[in-house]
Amino acid sequence: MKNPLAKILPAVLVLAPSLLDASILRISPDSTSRLANEVEGNYTTSHIYIDEVAADSVPITIFFDPQAINIETCEVYTNLNRRDRAQLDADGDGIEDGIKPVNGSLIPAGNDNHYFKAYTMAGVSGGYQLTLDANKTGAYRLTVRYRFNGEPAGTWHYYNDEFVGGNFKRDHCLVVSPKKARDIILYEVNPLSILAEGTLPSQRGTFADLANGLGPGHAPRFSMDYVKSLGANTLWFQPIHPNGIDGRQIDPDTSQPFEVGSPYAVKNFFEVMPLMAKSFTPGGTPASNDTPAGRAQALTEFQSFSASADAAGVDVMLDAPFNHTSYDTELAALGQTLFGNGGTTAASEMRNTEARFFARANAYDMRASGSGNIALAPDRNDFGKFADTYEVYYGRYAALVSGSTNGFQSESDWFDYSIGSEASSGDGNAHFDAITQKVWRYFAEYTLHWLTQSGYPANPTGASLDSTAGVDSLRADFGQGLPPQCWEYIINKTRTRKWNFTFMAESLDGGAVTYRSARHFDILNENIVFPLHAAQNTTDFRNIYENRRNAYGQALVLLNTSSHDEDHYQDPWHALVRYAANSSIDGVPLIFPGQELGLSGAVVPPGDTQAGITPFGYDRYEVNFGKPIPHFKKYNSLMPLWLKTTPGDPSYNYGLSQLAKVYEGIGQARKFSKALKSSNRYFLNLNDNSPHGQIFSVAKFQTRNAAPNNSDVVLSFVNLDRNATPATIGTNKFNVNIDTDANGMNDFGIKPGRTYNVKNIAAYLGTDPTRRDTFLIPGGISGSDLLSQGLFISLNRVPTTDGAWATAPYEAQYLKLYDVTPPPAPAAPSPSLALFGTVIGNQVTFTWIPASDPEGGISGYRIQIGTTPGGTDLLDAQKSLTTQSITAPYGTTLYARVSQINAAGIPGLYSTASAAITILDPAADHDGDGQSNAAEHTAGTDPRSST
Incomplete structure (x- = not known):
């Protein structure tokens, strides 16, 4: 990060080669001192979890040895905790600093005005050291710089200047996630199918159905209570937006465009698909199924559903493909502001308004020059294209594929901030001008828009609000297809508004690709499904989990046995077995809709999809890369399985219906247990x-x-x-x-x-x-x-x-x-305000001192009060406090004893009984000496003795 305004070129090496090959940067997260297992800073990542409402603060200790002498100063340079400055423009160049950071060499130590800040390190034995505290969630970077004695101010040698192993050293990333990310248990949902009662348009599911449930008399039982019974707490929705019409794939059954279309070919990122509204009446064509009035109806129902989910304690994860759009994607209101002109409206198509929004066909490191040369997504050459989508252009960066097969695996981590010539490509021709910068702003507004639409407060000060309102997460479809620096900007801008918003990246390759995503995302939707297919014994499962821990550290992995793109197990119990193992491991377990009901596919372990097996569970299937998956481009329903698990239906199967009960046990345990998470x-x-x-x-x-x-x-x-x-x-x-x-x-x-x-x-x-x-x-x-x-x-x-x-x-x-060791007995209870074995008034308050039991803990006490030692005729109750009051008639003599209950609910022995205590009427004269009981008590004399 020597100069974040330009791609670092190899020419940097000639500046001071003798000084640029051996420095040591070590990071010790969650520690105020160096750890034995500290990590080298070069292209590594620390994952940290905090609760901002609880004011959590996690220390990070940074040690640096420049392997040189005559050092004047060393500084840590980072944007840790500075997410709120991603959208500011400290240098007045008209560009948000999260999009184009200020040249770090111009920022002196202590200057607090910028997105990044420099902190002076203290000299220690062997180098320099500094501890910073992580107290705001976000996606951050960190490096170190130093200056020699006698060098002018503003001259810096950066850790990143060093060229090692074919790459310049790269920043250490700090992913500070909300603690709630560890608690997520997902259930994936397609609103059109989860409550559908058939495959007719009139039988589709809607947001109104999701909010209220279908109720008695209907086979689909899905509701917020159903979700919670499974232990799940977050619904992952496939994209809910209007689907593209132009370029829509053809249904081989009808030779017409698919009636619903792919939710991953988005026509408008800021609207809701009309078909998801119960109040909308479908038409007979794709165009008639997408009207402005229908979108408004769908938004209203989505907002009602969102409020219902919030009230039920169920979070919502949206899904959006920022990497690509439908052919006919619209400007939307935001796009009209950013890209439109006097002749366009929010409904105008992006390709006909600003084609530079997209990448150029056959040259993904260049922008389209018109609607005729827009590239299909994605930028990969090692597999096919998403034939109904266009690739969005975000700039030129290390892992962007253009003309090579393996470029997506690059770990160079550079971003080219240059503009250059529109007709040229390569170094210095990144086309990162106002148009591409607006593309970043356009997609960064997505989460903010849906937070507003779902009821989250505006939060203009960026406070750490304790609010459950609004959408809660984003699953980034093909999340690997954006520059890391862009994701960091989007994440930090979102977290400024809602600090505990979580992000999941679809990054299916594993290896270098998913490792890159782990440097800014909380959750990784990677390729665990395939080794799970092959797993046959305990060692296989351990290797799956250990390989991911070794690769991604403390990043959370989506623990899924399938998804909307993948096949399912022929034997539904094989999916359950894997869900049970997954749910015992840290990460994010997922249930695919119908999995808990007995969904059956063509996966037969230890293999993947096997030919000749007919799937069961949904009404309709399609073949995706040779795998049968539930259809989401046509109306579909889960009715075959809803009926098969409904008592009284002719197809009812008792054993299969118990599958959900096993899922419930596992999910509830996961939800309950801090250890499991x-x-x-x-x-x-x-x-x-x-x-x-x-x-x-x-x-x-x-x-x-x-x-x-x-x-x-x-x-x-x-x-x-x-x-x-x-x-x-x-x-x-x-x-x-x-x-x-x-x-x-x-x-x-x-x-x-x-x-x-x-x-x-x-x-x-x-x-x-x-x-x-x-x-x-x-x-x-x-x-x-x-x-x-x-x-x-x-x-x-x-x-x-x-x-x-x-x-x-x-x-x-x-x-x-x-x-379950029985706790020791507490000391005998003692009555308050007692004197000479009496209390004045008809109420006695007993207190006691707990017995020490640091291993067993204390959950409460069993207090017994009676008119005889050990008696229970007045009270026998369990209490959480070390005090108990009781009212009894005057003249009653009573005794109390107490037993301690440990944190496992195990009671110990009772204490000895308290000394006898007699309740006296304050106005009476018990000993007949002419003084009232109350007066004698005040005077310190025994009201029961006249001598």
């Missing part, structure tokens, strides 16, 4: 140090070494063979005696002198709603036995009879660990 994990082996081949096993914990009652610990086990009943054999149980940091403490907080038990928080509840709340180890197990002997596990197969679901159901075992 945490990135802290350890794959459990048997005592002989081998994995169990057919039981996937992982320990998840919220905080290493913490007591289980104080910090969530879940030992997760999944049967990978739906036709078998695997179990540990003899003494070869699962080893939980793990101390990875060698500090002498068990990672999961297990201690020899305590007693433990487990509950299956993912239990199948279809026939018994109490199963999730039952301790599974009779009498518990001592910590010493658990550490020395291990944990016995036995898992059920998928039942072959209906009755077996009540006795031996298939389920994931997410075993939440509890410390």
Whole structure:
């Protein structure tokens, strides 16, 4: 980032070659000091999670050794926490600084006016060091610069000047995500099909149906409550916008354009498709199905749905392909402002108004010169084109493909800010003028527009609002197809408005492509579906998850077994098995609509799609790259599966209908457990140090070494063979005696002198709603036995009879660990304001001091008050406070005792009973000495004794 106004050229190397080859930049996230596992800054990424409402602040320590002497000063140069300045223009050049940053060499240390800021580092042994705090979500960059003694002010040598391994060193990226990103459990939705009752236009689903549900008498049961019953908390919508008409693909069944068209060929990014409105009456042609009045109706219904989702606590993720548009995409109101003229309107087509919005055919690093030479999307040469879409031009950058096959894998990370000649390409001819800069602004307004339309506050000050209103996330279709710098601008501009908005990138290649997306996105929609097809045993699954951790660090991976572009498993239980394993791992689990009902495709593990298999679940399918997928370019419905899981229907299948109950158990556990969502994990082996081949096993914990009652610990086990009943054999149980940091403490907080038990928080509840709340180890197990002997596990197969679901159901075992050691007894309760064993008035307040039990914790107390020691005739109740008042008749003598309840709900022994306490009437004279009971109490004399 020596000069962010221009692409760095190799000529830079000749400036000071002896100084530009050996500097060290190390990053230690979440630490105020250097860590043993600190990472080199060159093209690496730190993922950090914060809650701005809670005022979270996460330290990041930066160490730099320039490998040179005679240094005057070293500075960190970054835009960390400065998202709100992406849309400002500090240098007055008329361009937002997030689009075209100011030359960093012109910004002195401490200057707070710009998108980027320089911070002076302190000299330490071996180099220079600085700790900064991440306290605002966003997509940021960081590098270091230094100056030698005697060099003029403004002269800087940047870490990025160094040429190593065929590339200049590149920025370290800081992705500061909202903590809620870790909590997301997705359910993908197409509004037209999820509640459709057939394939006629009049039977389509709509936003009004989504908001209210169809109600009794209808087979489709989808509703917000249905979503929440599955544990899901976020709906991912395929694009909801009007679909393109010109260029629409042809339906082979009718030889006419598809009746709905592809949602990924967007005609207007700022409107809602009329067909999604219940109040809209479809016409007989694509044009009659897209009218201004219909768009207005659809927007109103979308807004009502959005409010309903907010009220239900269900988030909304929109999906949009910023990389490409339909042929006939419209300016929209924003486009009319940015690109239009006196002869155009918001409904005018972009290609006929400003063709430079698009890339040029056969030259993706140039702009189209007219509607006749616009490039089809995408810019890739290694597979086909999206035949109904045009490629949007964002500028010239390292990974843009033009004339090569592998350019998309480039990790050079440069962006060319030059303009040059419209007729030329290559260095210095990036065409990054006002037109292309407006393209960035156009798409950056997308999220802001839909936040407004869905009811999120304007938030002009960029405050960290505690608001659940409005859309919550964006899935970026073909997100890899934009420059990283553009995504950073879009993300930071959005987060200035809504700090906890999340972003998911479709970046299906894996490798260098998805790694690039991980440098700015929270969630990665990559290619995990294919290794999941092949996975057959525990080692296979571990490798899938470890490979992604090693590749993307703490970035969240979409844990999907399928999607709208992919085939499904022939056996729906194979999808469930993988969902169960996925849901035990940090990331974002996904349910595809119908998966929980028994959707069946042509995938047969360990292979992918197999020929000759007929899919089942939807009314209509199409073949996509040789795979049968539910059709979304035509009216479609899930009625075959809704009916098959509806009691009383002739096609009803009881066993299949239990599939959803298993999904519910898994999803509810995931939603409930902080450990399951945490990135802290350890794959459990048997005592002989081998994995169990057919039981996937992982320990998840919220905080290493913490007591289980104080910090969530879940030992997760999944049967990978739906036709078998695997179990540990003899003494070869699962080893939980793990101390990875060698500090002498068990990672999961297990201690020899305590007693433990487990509950299956993912239990199948279809026939018994109490199963999730039952301790599974009779009498518990001592910590010493658990550490020395291990944990016995036995898992059920998928039942072959209906009755077996009540006795031996298939389920994931997410075993939440509890410390069930009975807590010690507190001290005896003490009555307040008591004197000589009496209180004045008809109310007594007892207080007590809790017993110390740091391992077990305290969830409450059992207080008993009676007229005899240990009696309960006056009160026997569970309380959360250490005080209890009781009213009784005058003259009553009473006693109290208390038992402590630990955080696992286990009660301890009762305290000794309190001393007897008698309630006296303040106006009476109990001892007949002429003084009232109240007067004697005030005087400090015994009201029951006249002497």
